[in-house]
Amino acid sequence: MGLQQPTRGPGVLAPRILAVVNQKGGVGKTTTTINLATAMAACDMKVLIIDLDPQGNASTGLGIPRTGRDTDSYAVLIGTATMTEATEESSVPGLWVIPSSAHLSGAEIELVAAEEREYRLREAMVLHLQGAGADYDYILIDCPPSLGLLTLNALVAADAVLVPLQCEFYALEGLSMLLRTVERVRKAFNPALNIQGVVLTMFDMRNNLSEQVASDVREHLGDKVYQTVIPRNVRVSEAPSHGMPVLVYDLRCAGSRAYIHLASEVIKRERSQAA
Numbered sequence: 372m373g374l375q376q377p378t379r380g381p382g383v384l385a386p387r388i389l390a391v392v393n394q395k396g397g398v399g400k401t402t403t404t405i406n407l408a409t410a411m412a413a414c415d416m417k418v419l420i421i422d423l424d425p426q427g428n429a430s431t432g433l434g435i436p437r438t439g440r441d442t443d444s445y446a447v448l449i450g451t452a453t454m455t456e457a458t459e460e461s462s463v464p465g466l467w468v469i470p471s472s473a474h475l476s477g478a479e480i481e482l483v484a485a486e487e488r489e490y491r492l493r494e495a496m497v498l499h500l501q502g503a504g505a506d507y508d509y510i511l512i513d514c515p516p517s518l519g520l521l522t523l524n525a526l527v528a529a530d531a532v533l534v535p536l537q538c539e540f541y542a543l544e545g546l547s548m549l550l551r552t553v554e555r556v557r558k559a560f561n562p563a564l565n566i567q568g569v570v571l572t573m574f575d576m577r578n579n580l581s582e583q584v585a586s587d588v589r590e591h592l593g594d595k596v597y598q599t600v601i602p603r604n605v606r607v608s609e610a611p612s613h614g615m616p617v618l619v620y621d622l623r624c625a626g627s628r629a630y631i632h633l634a635s636e637v638i639k640r641e642r643s644q645a646a
């Protein structure tokens with residue numbers, strides 16, 4: 372089987388594949404995926420989001436109608452569609468999306484008996500990147516709130532993991548399980564996998580707890596934590612109901628500015644790790 376590192380051809384850099392992972396729900400995975408991708412696209416990069424959560428919030432947040440999702444990430448995983456066939460244009464120039472639909476909710480169970488079940492996404496990715504027209508700079512995978520087979524597929528396909536952590540009392544709880552999972556995937560399936568970084572989300576300046584959590588997390592994880600902190604910002608939470616990234620909905624709000632900073636930090640780290 373051709374499970375070599377995906378490449379786009381001789382001398383051309385492959386896209387960097389980042390999995391946005393945290394087994395807790397509501398910590399800012401989808402928001403981070405959409406807005407980090409939009410900020411990258413605004414820097415003239417070509418970006419693909421793969422929505423790997425059956426809830427499909429990344430697809431909805433990018434304005435992809437539910438009716439337009441027949442060929443979705445589920446079809447890619449089970450092999451009835453190629454990534455190219457499943458890719459939709461978003462309203463943001465330079466940003467494409469492979470949407471998810473409710474079909475995906477059966478995938479965890481259906482794939483259990485499948486051959487090479489952890490490699491489904493990676494295989495689709497390799498095929499895609501060997502084909503023509505696949506010239507993304509970044510592929511971001513929005514994961515569901517679990518460490519099941521869907522997230523495992525993302526970790527096996529990815530170069531690196533980006534972990535959003537919500538600034539709340541239990542922020543660090545569950546993190547060691549997540550890090551152990553990454554370690555296991557590295558040993559068993561994907562030796563090149565690393566942690567890109569941890570981003571603190573929903574930081575509330577008026578709340579001492581946020582400050583306390585942020586400093587605990589930094590003490591614990593050191594420079595794995597990005598300098599950029601995403602503030603709790605009402606514009607960020609309004610944007611998805613308009614089917615827009617917050618950067619399009621309100622470019623000047625604090626949330627948009629934070630995601631622009633985060634994108635530059637992520638890109639800088641990627642370049643220094645690739646060097």
Ligand SMILES: Nc1ncnc2c1ncn2[C@@H]1O[C@H](COP(=O)(O)OP(=O)(O)O)[C@@H](O)[C@H]1O
Nearest residue numbers: 396397398399400401402573602603604607608
């Ligand atoms: N920085 C923020 N400020 C305010 N609300 C936010 C922020 N980030 C996320 N939210 C809101 O919190 C909820 C959970 O975020 P989401 O990105 O969907 O989390 P996850 O994908 O981890 O489940 C959503 O309603 C989202 O709009």
Ligand SMILES: [Mg+2]
Nearest residue numbers: 400401424428
């Ligand atoms: Mg989500």
